[in-house]
Amino acid sequence: KRLGRVGCRCLEPRMVQLSSPRSPMGDFSLDYWRRTVIEKPSLLGRAPDILRADPELVIEAARRDTGALKFASPALFEDRAFVLRAIELGGSEALGYAPDTLRGDANFVIEAVQTSGQAIRYASADLLGDYRVMKKVMAVNADLLRYSSPTLLADRAFMFEAVRYRGLTLQFASESLRDEEEASLPPELSPRQHAAAGASGALRLLYGGAARQQAA
Numbered sequence: 001k002r003l004g005r006v007g008c009r010c011l012e013p014r015m016v017q018l019s020s021p022r023s024p025m026g027d028f029s030l031d032y033w034r035r036t037v038i039e040k041p042s043l044l045g046r047a048p049d050i051l052r053a054d055p056e057l058v059i060e061a062a063r064r065d066t067g068a069l070k071f072a073s074p075a076l077f078e079d080r081a082f083v084l085r086a087i088e089l090g091g092s093e094a095l096g097y098a099p100d101t102l103r104g105d106a107n108f109v110i111e112a113v114q115t116s117g118q119a120i121r122y123a124s125a126d127l128l129g130d131y132r133v134m135k136k137v138m139a140v141n142a143d144l145l146r147y148s149s150p151t152l153l154a155d156r157a158f159m160f161e162a163v164r165y166r167g168l169t170l171q172f173a174s175e176s177l178r179d180e181e182e183a184s185l186p187p188e189l190s191p192r193q194h195a196a197a198g199a200s201g202a203l204r205l206l207y208g209g210a211a212r213q214q215a216a
Contacts, residue, residue, distance in 0.1 A: 037061050041068035049073065055082050059089070066091035080108060087115045096122035106133050110140075117141045125149065131158055142166040150174065 033047045034057060041061035044052060051057055053073035059082075061068040069091050076082050077098045086094035095103060095112050102108055104124035110133065112119040120128075120137055127133045129149030135158075137144050145153075145162055152158050154174035162169040170178060 037068075038064070041065040042071075044068045045071035047071075055079070059085055062086055062089050062091050066093070069094055069097060072097070078102075084112065084115060087112055087119055090116065092116040092118040093122065095119045098122075100124060103127075106130065109133065110136050113137055113140050113144070117144050120144050120147050123147075128152070131155070134158070135161065138162060138165060138169075142169050145169050145172045148172070153177075 030048065030051060033051050037044045037047055037051065037057060038060055041064050044058070044061050052071060053075060055076055058068065058072045058076060066086070066089060069086055070093075074097070077094065080102065083094050083098050083102065092112075095109070103122060104126060106127060109120070109123045109127055117140060123133075128147060129152050131152065134145065134148050134152060138161075142162070142165060148158075153172055154176060156177065159170070159173045159177055162172070
């Protein structure tokens, strides 16, 4: 009998200890989930909704693995400051999770691109075809012009500005612009001048663009 009483007293604390991390419904406690998500950000997707909507926890998880952003509550991406913080950590895809109102906001998108150039990939289609917006993007990084809309990359005036800014951006121009006839070059240009410009296509575009500007 004495042994039985002692055995019961020994087992009871262990049973309480095992059940303590769980709520009456059997779910892990919020503190447990916070520690777990910080240690392994990919588990944010299994965390309670209240934690997936916690901006500080999500940012801390994204600091370790930006892939955790896809598990965050959609409501967080309606906050401009949150989206910019996530992008600053390297999660340019945060703009992709933002609502259309932010993805289509020219000023916000430019700010996002200044934080991380790759954020332009998630801008709205309208902005990717906006002459003024993409000129500002080009000023941040000319290589980002590759994400411009096909219509814009086929626009002679736009590509004239791009090539004048950086000759190598000609590679992003539409095929119709890149494959113009060599006859469009002024006859006084030598092959050596072609090479100095980096590509004869760039010279053609520049010459054609300059001629049209003068005519205008």
